[in-house]
Amino acid sequence: NAGVMQNPRHLVRRRGQEARLRCSPMKGHSHVYWYRQLPEEGLKFMVYLQKENIIDESGMPKERFSAEFPKEGPSILRIQQVVRGDSAAYFCASSPQGQQNTEAFFGQGTRLTVV
Amino acid sequence: AQSVSQHNHHVILSEAASLELGCNYSYGGTVNLFWYVQYPGQHLQLLLKYFSGDPLVKGIKGFEAEFIKSKFSFNLRKPSVQWSDTAEYFCAVNAVDSSYKLIFGSGTRLLVRP
Numbered sequence: 001n002a003g004v005m006q007n008p009r010h011l012v013r014r015r016g017q018e019a020r021l022r023c024s025p026m027k028g029h030s031h032v033y034w035y036r037q038l039p040e041e042g043l044k045f046m047v048y049l050q051k052e053n054i055i056d057e058s059g060m061p062k063e064r065f066s067a068e069f070p071k072e073g074p075s076i077l078r079i080q081q082v083v084r085g086d087s088a089a090y091f092c093a094s095s096p097q098g099q100q101n102t103e104a105f106f107g108q109g110t111r112l113t114v115v
Numbered sequence: 116a117q118s119v120s121q122h123n124h125h126v127i128l129s130e131a132a133s134l135e136l137g138c139n140y141s142y143g144g145t146v147n148l149f150w151y152v153q154y155p156g157q158h159l160q161l162l163l164k165y166f167s168g169d170p171l172v173k174g175i176k177g178f179e180a181e182f183i184k185s186k187f188s189f190n191l192r193k194p195s196v197q198w199s200d201t202a203e204y205f206c207a208v209n210a211v212d213s214s215y216k217l218i219f220g221s222g223t224r225l226l227v228r229p
Contacts, residue, residue, distance in 0.1 A: 042205060042219035106159035
């Protein structure tokens with residue numbers, strides 16, 4: 001059973017470009033969470049999705065950031081018109097159900113560098 | 116608002132030394148508690164978790180943690196560290212009544228010298 005798969009592992013974008021980060025949850029998991037880790041900081045919750053639904057996006061910046069988890073295929077975190085401050089590690093986690101008394105399994109992360 | 120504090124940002128130990136990493140949280144309700152480890156270049160792995168029951172929790176690789184409710188603490192311990200324990204350690208909390216969000220501490224980088 002493969003773990004949570006994120007790609008790419010490293011992504012370099014110039015200011016103003018778009019970044020697309022992909023996350024395939026573990027088999028059988030229908031709940032996906034995205035977290036961002038800025039340098040020297042802990043992970044910060046961004047968004048929680050179930051298939052075709054955004055449950056909580058309270059941690060997402062209001063502009064330029066969006067997330068989806070379609071019926072088929074991976075979850076996508078999309079950052080439009082990237083700026084230097086978007087440089088961070090973005091982690092995806094999945095769980096078989098809402099994370100109440102269950103653990104979430106994390107991917108290896110995507111390290112975004114904006115130049 | 117919930118928050119998690121990890122007091123030590125960097126810890127350096129020699130092999131066979133004992134380890135204790137502090138973690139305190141602020142939240143008045145019932146919580147689930149976690150310690151994650153991130154080895155260099157790898158994903159976050161769960162070391163141990165506390166949901167209910169015995170407040171002394173044993174995890175993988177000889178780690179344990181004790182939940183002290185009165186102190187809002189969940190400190191991680193290991194009696195004798197190894198070089199392979201070099202990693203970053205994160206304490207995390209989620210409130211049972213808001214379930215899914217994990218609130219992470221800022222992490223502790225542990226370097227174990229051979």
